[in-house]
Each structure stands twice: as C-alpha cells, then as structure tokens.
Amino acid sequence: MKIAIIGTRGIPNHYGGFEQFAEYLAKGLVERGHDITVYNSHSHPYQQPEWNGVKLVHCNDPEDKWGTVGQFIYDLNCIRHSRSQNYDIILQLGYTSSTVWGWLLPRKKSIITTNMDGLEWKRTKYSKPVRNFLKWAEYLGTVYSDHWIADSLGIQDYLTKKYNIPSTYIPYGAFPFEEAESNCLASYDVKEYDYNMLIARLEPENNVDTILEGVSRASNKSPFLVVGKHNTKYGEYLKNKFASFGHIRFVGGIYDINVLNNLRYFSNLYFHGHSVGGTNPSLLEAMASQTLICANRNEFNSTILEKDALYFSNAEEVTKCLDSIRKQEYQSWVDNNLHKIKHIYEWNKIIDQYENHFKTIYSTQHEIQQNIPS
Structure with missing residues (x-):
C-alpha cells in the first residue's frame, strides 16, 4: 500500500514522542514492502529525500518565525501537498493544529485514519480560550476522518462515550533493551x-x-x-x-x-x-x-x-x-x-497491528466501491 504519515515535525526523531513513533512505524512498514512517505518540516536537521527507504517530503514550516501559528501553516502545507498525490491511506497523527484543515484532506482519493492522541485540551499550560479551541479541534478530528486509532484503552473509552465513534486500540511500542553499557x-x-x-x-x-x-x-x-x-x-x-x-x-x-x-x-x-x-x-x-x-x-x-x-x-x-x-x-x-x-508492546507487534489496521480499512473500502452501482 501507498501510505503517508502527517502530523509530525519529521523523521529521524529530533523532537518527541510522535516523531519517534513515526520513525519506527515508517521504517517497519517499508521493511514489510509498503510505499511510505513521511512529511517533514523544511527546517528538519535531516534534509535528504529518503531515510531507510522511507520517502520524505519537506514542507515549509514557519513555526520558528511565527510561533504557534506556524504549526497551523505547516500542517496546511502538508495537507495541500497530499492532495496532489495518490496515497491509499493517510495516517494523521494528532489534531491540535491539523484538523482545522480537515476539510481539505483528499478523502475521495485516500482513506484517512487518525491517531487521536491524548486529551490535549486538559493541558494546564493552555489558556481557557486555547483549551476550548482544542476541544473543537478534537471534535473536527472525529468529523474529517474515516477511521480512528486510540493509543490507550482510556482514550478508546473516551471516544466511545464522548463521540459514539468506534476506534481501533493500538498502543505505542518499544524495543527491549538488554545490552547495557x-x-x-x-x-x-x-x-x-x-x-x-x-x-x-x-x-x-x-x-x-x-x-x-x-x-x-x-x-x-x-x-x-x-x-x-x-x-x-x-x-x-x-x-x-x-x-x-x-x-x-x-x-x-x-x-x-x-x-x-x-x-x-x-x-x-x-x-x-x-x-x-x-x-x-x-x-x-x-x-x-x-x-x-x-x-x-x-x-x-x-x-x-x-x-x-x-x-x-x-x-x-x-x-x-x-x-x-x-x-x-x-x-x-x-x-x-x-x-x-x-x-x-514490542515494536514489531505494534507495527503488525498497524499494518493489519491498514489492510482492513483498505480492503473494506474496496469492497464498498465494488458494490456501488456504476
């Protein structure tokens, strides 16, 4: 399958959890034979067009000049580029600065599945207006996606009770570390x-x-x-x-x-x-x-x-x-x-779960399309 990952600053990881996750997932899916693209900030330290078989698209990211507003522009630039491609699936990581552009996602060409992340609106660093915005952004994530992924059972329960939407539970992973020096x-x-x-x-x-x-x-x-x-x-x-x-x-x-x-x-x-x-x-x-x-x-x-x-x-x-x-x-x-x-939680098991999720939603979509009268 041809799969794109949006919603991170890019890989290899130089920032945080989502980037580390995208790095491992993308590499693992390439090793399983899939065509994977990860969207990177233009200011990412790694500037090559490919990393371990993963294709990289560098999009303009003005966050260093404009602050938080720049995150929204970066996500917009990534989504706009995705519209010109023919991805089978787009995996969207999080919703804080991307789902406001959800109406631009190429849903007629690509299946959109979103990892809904955590309850961002609970973060105390944000003012009340920002937290209200994040609640709205979370809601938009449920509107402009075809499928949803919950990284914890608590989030899965929340999505069911709050929005009455089904989600696939897939946690993050880790590699066992046993050779300490x-x-x-x-x-x-x-x-x-x-x-x-x-x-x-x-x-x-x-x-x-x-x-x-x-x-x-x-x-x-x-x-x-x-x-x-x-x-x-x-x-x-x-x-x-x-x-x-x-x-x-x-x-x-x-x-x-x-x-x-x-x-x-x-x-x-x-x-x-x-x-x-x-x-x-x-x-x-x-x-x-x-x-x-x-x-x-x-x-x-x-x-x-x-x-x-x-x-x-x-x-x-x-x-x-x-x-x-x-x-x-x-x-x-x-x-x-x-x-x-x-x-x-071993990474290969988690990557297998993501691959199975992608295969399921891809085959389901094709079955639906085949049953639509011409």
Missing part, C-alpha cells in the same frame, strides 16, 4: 544506581515542578538528571526555582536512544510525570530499558504499569520514594515490565 555515564558525571532522573517535555502537565519539589526536599542528594529541552519559558522558570540545588542537573534534550536507554537502566529511580493523554512512548521505553519507575498516579499510567511501579500524587510522595527506595529491592517489578514489553 555504562560508558556514557561519565559524560553526565554519575555512577551506576547512584542517581535518579526524569525524561519529559518541561511542561506543567508533566509534573516536573512537583517532582523537582520532592527532589529538593529529600535527604537523598544523589544527582538528579532532568532530560528535556529547557530553553523555554517554563524551562527557565524551573531552572531559576531550583538553581540552589546543585544535585538537580538540567542536561537538555537527548535524542540518542542508546544513551537514553543506558541512563535509564543505570538509574536508581526513573520518574514519569505525564498526566494527560494516552500511552506515552517514553513510559514504554522506560519499561523496556529496565528501570524502576515512579509514575504520576493516573489511569493512563496505571493501566500500563499495573502493580509494577511506584506512584506519586504530590511532592511529599516523591520525597518519600527518593529517601527509601532502592532499585535492587524491586527487581521483580522491573522484570515484569520488561516481560510486558516483549509480549504486548
């Missing part, structure tokens, strides 16, 4: 199992402030690595607030998956503060890299982790975990989470 630790001045960490976009709904407040109060002064781009307004706020705590280290974004896996593997505790949306890719990667996870207490995290993690709801619980928990005492939880990755 401690060589990269020296670059971050940390020692095996003698540091704690988090990886996240530095945004309020990821509970970074709550986690770091707990870190600052803890008696345990082992290094705490904060991995994520911090040259933002909120990042500056966090750096200023915790500037007097030398063991809290803002190390910036890291996009080398091998480095990330090793840092997670050799950490004592890994904090996952995401509270909005479905299955977060970084949570599955943490499970796959055999780290002991302390997650924000919410249904999206607990559905995946079940009883094999620590949970926190406030800074006091973060402090308690840091001062009393050692990874070696919870190896069975680590092993259980790795088992889930291998048997439920």
Whole structure:
C-alpha cells in the first residue's frame, strides 16, 4: 500500500514522542514492502529525500518565525501537498493544529485514519480560550476522518462515550533493551544506581515542578538528571526555582536512544510525570530499558504499569520514594515490565497491528466501491 504519515515535525526523531513513533512505524512498514512517505518540516536537521527507504517530503514550516501559528501553516502545507498525490491511506497523527484543515484532506482519493492522541485540551499550560479551541479541534478530528486509532484503552473509552465513534486500540511500542553499557555515564558525571532522573517535555502537565519539589526536599542528594529541552519559558522558570540545588542537573534534550536507554537502566529511580493523554512512548521505553519507575498516579499510567511501579500524587510522595527506595529491592517489578514489553508492546507487534489496521480499512473500502452501482 501507498501510505503517508502527517502530523509530525519529521523523521529521524529530533523532537518527541510522535516523531519517534513515526520513525519506527515508517521504517517497519517499508521493511514489510509498503510505499511510505513521511512529511517533514523544511527546517528538519535531516534534509535528504529518503531515510531507510522511507520517502520524505519537506514542507515549509514557519513555526520558528511565527510561533504557534506556524504549526497551523505547516500542517496546511502538508495537507495541500497530499492532495496532489495518490496515497491509499493517510495516517494523521494528532489534531491540535491539523484538523482545522480537515476539510481539505483528499478523502475521495485516500482513506484517512487518525491517531487521536491524548486529551490535549486538559493541558494546564493552555489558556481557557486555547483549551476550548482544542476541544473543537478534537471534535473536527472525529468529523474529517474515516477511521480512528486510540493509543490507550482510556482514550478508546473516551471516544466511545464522548463521540459514539468506534476506534481501533493500538498502543505505542518499544524495543527491549538488554545490552547495557555504562560508558556514557561519565559524560553526565554519575555512577551506576547512584542517581535518579526524569525524561519529559518541561511542561506543567508533566509534573516536573512537583517532582523537582520532592527532589529538593529529600535527604537523598544523589544527582538528579532532568532530560528535556529547557530553553523555554517554563524551562527557565524551573531552572531559576531550583538553581540552589546543585544535585538537580538540567542536561537538555537527548535524542540518542542508546544513551537514553543506558541512563535509564543505570538509574536508581526513573520518574514519569505525564498526566494527560494516552500511552506515552517514553513510559514504554522506560519499561523496556529496565528501570524502576515512579509514575504520576493516573489511569493512563496505571493501566500500563499495573502493580509494577511506584506512584506519586504530590511532592511529599516523591520525597518519600527518593529517601527509601532502592532499585535492587524491586527487581521483580522491573522484570515484569520488561516481560510486558516483549509480549504486548514490542515494536514489531505494534507495527503488525498497524499494518493489519491498514489492510482492513483498505480492503473494506474496496469492497464498498465494488458494490456501488456504476
């Protein structure tokens, strides 16, 4: 099948979860014999027309000049280009800045299937007018798509109750990480199992402030690595607030998956503060890299982790975990989470589910067309 993926900044990943997902999915589908195109920002660091057999289309992205408005223009440019192609299927990732252009999607030529992402309108960083807009954008995502994908059972239940639409549940995936090497630790001045960490976009709904407040109060002064781009307004706020705590280290974004896996593997505790949306890719990667996870207490995290993690709801619980928990005492939880990755969330299994979804909607569409009287 000829399939396009829109809704990301592009691949290879230099940004976040959707980009990492698009990278793995596109490469996996090419290996299964499909013709895959991913739409990239014109400013993406990788400027070649192809990556590991995946075709890349670079569209003008004025976000660096116009800010948020530029995201909408970029999505418009991607959709306009898709109209000139003959894709069998277009996979749309998310809805925040794309579904306002949904009426332009080439639905007569291509089947549109949308990964509805999380509940973006719940993000506290947005003002009330923006959150109201996101609710509307979410609704448009249900109007201008032919099929829908939910990345968590919670999102699938929400789509059924809110919009009465059927959706296909396909979570994100991860590759098991079992060949750890401690060589990269020296670059971050940390020692095996003698540091704690988090990886996240530095945004309020990821509970970074709550986690770091707990870190600052803890008696345990082992290094705490904060991995994520911090040259933002909120990042500056966090750096200023915790500037007097030398063991809290803002190390910036890291996009080398091998480095990330090793840092997670050799950490004592890994904090996952995401509270909005479905299955977060970084949570599955943490499970796959055999780290002991302390997650924000919410249904999206607990559905995946079940009883094999620590949970926190406030800074006091973060402090308690840091001062009393050692990874070696919870190896069975680590092993259980790795088992889930291998048997439920392993990337090849997830790619198979996406391929089956594409085959199903493609064959169904052709059956409908064949039964339409000429």
